[in-house]
Amino acid sequence: xxxxxxxxxxxxxxxxxxxxxxxxxxxxxxxxxxxxxxxxxxxxxxxxxxxxxxxxxxxxxxxxxxxxxxxxxxxxxxxxxxxxxxxxxxxxxxxxxxxxxxxxxxxxxxxxxxxxxxxxxxxxxxxxxxxxxxxxxxxxxxxxxxxxxxxxxxxxxxxxxxxxxxxxxxxxxxxxxxxxxxxxxxxxxxxxxxxx
Numbered sequence: 434x435x436x437x438x439x440x441x442x443x444x445x446x447x448x449x450x451x452x453x454x455x456x457x458x459x460x461x462x463x464x465x466x467x468x469x470x471x472x473x474x475x476x477x478x479x480x481x482x483x484x485x486x487x488x489x490x491x492x493x494x495x496x497x498x499x500x501x502x503x504x505x506x507x508x509x510x511x512x513x514x515x516x517x518x519x520x521x522x523x524x525x526x527x528x529x530x531x532x533x534x535x536x537x538x539x540x541x542x543x544x545x546x547x548x549x550x551x552x553x554x555x556x557x558x559x560x561x562x563x564x565x566x567x568x569x570x571x572x573x574x575x576x577x578x579x580x581x582x583x584x585x586x587x588x589x590x591x592x593x594x595x596x597x598x599x600x601x602x603x604x605x606x607x608x609x610x611x612x613x614x615x616x617x618x619x620x621x622x623x624x625x626x627x628x629x
Contacts, residue, residue, distance in 0.1 A: 451606070458605035460514065460524040466598035467526035471512040473586035474528060478507045478546070487542045488554075488566045496568070501540065506530060509540040528583065549579035 480503050487499045509530040518525035530543040544550075551574040555567045587594075 454606045456521060458602045459522065460519075461605060462598040462602035463524035463526050464512075464514070465601035466594040467512045467528055469590050469594040469597050470528045470586055471510065473590040474583050475507055475510050477586050477589075478510065478582040479580055480504050480507060486563075486565065489541060498566075499541075501542070505538075506540045506543055506546060509538045509543065528586075545577070547579060547581045547583055550577050551575070552577050 482503065484500055484502050487501060489497065489499065491497055509532070510528070511531060512526050512528045515525040515527055531539045532541050532543050533539060534541060553570055553574050555569045555571055556564055557567055559565050
């Protein structure tokens with residue numbers, strides 16, 4: 434007479450545990466990807482040899498200029514979790530630079546570096562040997578080329594950022610084991626499912 438046996442499987446608790454791990458993995462995974470782009474952008478931004486002067490949009494009216502030390506733009510690069518753009522199923526991080534004049538690390542000229550700009554005023558070398566912008570307009574605007582750092586950081590390391598996010602996600606959800614059915618073979622069964 435054949436022996437009868439019964440197998441019971443309650444996947445509910447395992448599935449609830451999986452759902453909890455997935456939710457807890459979303460934000461750290463997004464941050465891991467953002468970290469890659471943040472570090473690459475900081476590595477790519479150029480640093481001037483000496484302090485430089487920036488004349489903002491009000492320069493023609495007020496004559497106000499701002500002096501920035503070498504490395505100001507690199508120090509202004511940040512990554513931040515976006516509560517407004519994120520949901521329970523999606524975490525968004527922004528990698529950019531402070532440009533809003535609300536912080537000590539604000540660098541409003543970052544757009545000009547990343548995208549280039551149209552120079553509309555004459556420049557001259559002062560008695561101290563440094564460049565200055567005059568209030569006098571150029572006969573016609575001159576295009577100053579971009580020296581981008583964010584776009585090239587994404588181009589160079591974007592795929593790696595996605596891989597870093599996926600690796601972090603997998604490590605939290607699967608404990609470092611890739612989501613592959615071949616990895617879920619019982620320890621006492623061989624790859625064909627036969628008890629060894």
